């Protein structure tokens with residue numbers, strides 16, 4: 001999987017993963033501090049907008065940018081990105097996304113539009129760099145096809161997001177109470193960029209992590225076509241204010257794609273050669289389990305708006321973040337292990353195994369804290385959406401669990417980076 005000649009410099013994927021983790025920690029501090037405001041009514045809510053974009057851009061997309069630069073050339077046997085171009089692109093992206101978050105938090109129009117513009121430009125550069133690696137590909141996999149299509153979704157999300165950002169400032173869209181433009185942005189971002197990418201990459205990684213068979217390419221391609229057609233169709237329908245039945249048809253197509261993916265995933269789990277799931281796969285299975293209630297609540301929010309709050313929580317923290325953390329638990333030690341291998345003093349110097357590079361007990365404790373925090377907060381927010389209690393203050397208690405989980409994760413990374421070759425001279 002890792003051919004140094006096909007890999008970008010280590011600081012690209014690892015630097016972006018660290019930037020992402022910093023975003024996640026900052027986000028949780030913000031959520032604890034501003035929970036009563038963030039979990040209130042979500043439209044035009046500065047703290048909620050800042051928190052959502054600190055998650056989507058500051059954390060998740062940062063990690064994914066590094067992962068795309070790493071995976072694309074390695075998996076497709078193409079030309080790796082040049083370190084300094086990637087560095088420039090990533091620095092512009094990080095500056096833009098943090099400026100945008102700052103602008104949302106302070107309702108500062110110029111920061112929002114300037115930060116948003118920088119995000120869009122840096123992601124155009126990102127897409128150009130990844131497409132360059134893809135054009136030199138010498139083998140195409142299902143995951144590679146998903147990643148190519150995912151690029152169209154991230155660009156669609158942020159370009160339309162920028163239109164909404166200018167609209168916040170100059171108010172040119174006719175009806176401020178219309179939810180369709182916001183729904184279109186959220187659909188592309190959550191469905192197209194996050195869900196579609198995660199499904200696609202899982203076709204590559206799950207067979208390696210769980211020691212199982214890879215589903216046939218035709219099946220993965222069917223999932224991709226259903227998801228992409230359904231999501232772009234529903235997006236166009238929302239934008240053009242077509243009848244609700246057209247949007248619903250798009251969403252049903254997406255649901256069919258997700259159901260087909262569920263069958264592939266079930267087959268991968270059934271055919272695995274090692275009964276016990278490792279930590280990454282445990283995170284992955286948990287993430288997919290959170291996706292089910294998350295998607296139901298988000299669809300339900302078309303009729304009962306408050307359901308969007310637990311839905312968004314379960315989607316972002318339950319599905320996206322749980323999956324990303326699980327993958328990083330495996331990939332970061334793996335990349336650093338290869339770095340150590342390449343820089344050994346002598347060929348006889350032994351390296352620690354991946355499991356020896358960090359405390360397994362602390363990592364397992366991290367998994368339990370994280371998932372308990374997601375589930376408990378989800379339940380509290382659901383009760384709040386049903387009017388059973390005021391969840392905005394209660395969630396401060398449960399989100400602490402998530403913070404502990406991510407601090408344990410950050411500790412794992414520090415441990416990994418202090419691993420060194422074992423000085424055996426045999």
Ligand code: HEM
Nearest residue numbers: 042044048049052056116119158161162164165182186189
């Ligand atoms: C992967 C990238 C992104 C994702 C997944 C995403 C997701 C979201 C979500 C879930 C919301 C709803 C939040 C709420 O109403 O509280 C939202 C709102 C919004 N986003 Fe993004 N976003 C992304 C990038 C961007 C970018 C780059 C910009 C600006 C350039 C932007 C501008 C906006 C604006 C202005 C709103 C509020 C729109 C309104 O209420 O009319 N987004 N976004």
